[in-house]
Amino acid sequence: MTIQRILLALVVLLAAGLAGSFYMNWKTLGQLRTVKAFVESSVFADAVAACERAQSTTPFKWTGGKQTAVIGVSSVKLNKDTIIPSYTLVADSVFCDYDPIKKKADIGSNFLERETF
Template structure:
């Protein structure tokens, strides 16, 4: 009888722990989504200006473009110490990657192959 009570208590504690874990994960993901949206909104105007000023054989025209889209903030972790961030915009099938740290735009580049 004591063994059954101990097992029931352990199962209840396990269920409560899993429930608490899922709740904390849900709250953290919501906060991260909010922070990401805030950062994207803050970076967007700089990205548009830098992409329109970037020199390329294919011009990037956000203002006056027929089909424009903001793909958003991306990141790649090259090693344990280096994370490269990029904000990607598309205007009339011309891709522009904007690096918010270096404040530099690359038109038509492949984000994963950048330095």
């Protein structure tokens, strides 16, 4: 009888631990989505301006583009101890990667031909 009570208590503790872990994961992911949305909205205007000013054989026209899309924070590269985000915009099949740290935009016309950060 004692072993059954101990096993029941362990199962209850395990269930409570799993429930707590899933709840914390859900809360953390919600906060992460909020922070990502805030960062992307604060970088958007700078990214559009830098992409339209960037010199390239294929011009990037966000304001006059027929098909425009925001890919958002698309890739992150670990450079020693620094995390460098890349913000990507697409206008009429022309990709523009914007680095918010360097305030620099790189334009590529094809996803497979783009230079990776």
